Amino acid sequence: MTARQSGATQNEETLTGNVNSPVANRLDEVAQLLEEQGANVFRVGAYRRAATTLRSLQQPIDLIVKTGGLEGLQKIPGVGETIARFIYQLVTTGRLPMLDRLRGESDPITLLRTVPGIGRVTAVRLHEELGIETLEELEMAAHDGRLEKIAGLGSKRIAGIRDSLATRLGRVRIQRAALPVSEPPVAEILDVDGEYRRRAANEELPRIVPGRFNPEQKRWLPILHTTRGKRHYTAVFSNTARAHQLRKTFDWVVIFYDGKNSQRQYTVITSGFGPLVGKRIIRGREAECLKHYLRPAPRPLRPHRILDAFSL
Helix, strand or coil: CCHHHHHHHHHHCCCCCCCHHHHCCCCCCCCHHHHHHHHHHHHHHHHHHEEEEEEEECCCHHHHHHHHHHHHHHHCCCCCCHHHHHHHHHHHHHCCCCHHCCCCCCHHHHHHHCCCCHHHHHHHHHHHCCCCCCCHHHHHHHCCCCCHHCCEEEEEEEEHHHHHHHHHHHCCCCHHHHCCCCCCHHHHHHHHHHHHHHHCCCCCCEECCCCCCCCCCCEEEEEEEEEECEEEEEEEECCHHHHCCCCCCCCCCEEEECCCEEEEEEEECCCCHHHCCCEEEEEECHHHHHHHHCCCCCCCCCCCCCCHHHCC
């Protein structure tokens, strides 16, 4: 059995008993895949150190989650905010969407449909229009007003989604959802998009085997791990049903961002109409993209005039 097959089997198991070891195994798999896909060596090392720490930890991490939540996990030596959030996801839901992405098995539509009150049509709209991929992102959208923009989701239905997620994720996080989340600037996301498309075209990126819409199991999907300062990005071409239907697979780029207080997902496309036709834009942030492109270019510096005795 390959490491990939072994990891896929682990992801289908229910986390019961002492969960420290299976969670550590998945963090190890994240580290292995990140390393194979050319991610930052320090990021790879962080996941490996966290996995080693969990194996030697005497206290069960599910108990830490139950009594201390995310804050309790961050008190574990070597476990920072991002890895703590991933451990929390694993313990409370049994799934780690990031690992699915690295394996090429991400299927947000199926995940969203597991929430009562969300059928296939609604799940597709949540994913395509709001960029929601995880249950945590869905919970935040249920509290910050974005779900109200989806036709057919009335206040009663949204309240039911909130209650279901509160039970499933283990706690209500209204206060945290209300906290301001700093999003990366549009220029930075577009820069990541440009790097990904340029390096994919030059065949400079490792490729993964997508689990969806890939009956021949070909290794065709380029994947990029890159950083901007302390911000980590993962970029892949869109492998959604809608992208295939519209033949936009190699135009739409899905960019995942792991940052302070949040995980975000952005879809960058080529605009087909309006003032930005032909330009790369970020879905949901079109107004910011317009300002970005309309911003005047910086004026070139004028060369210093060299003075001599005759010019005085």
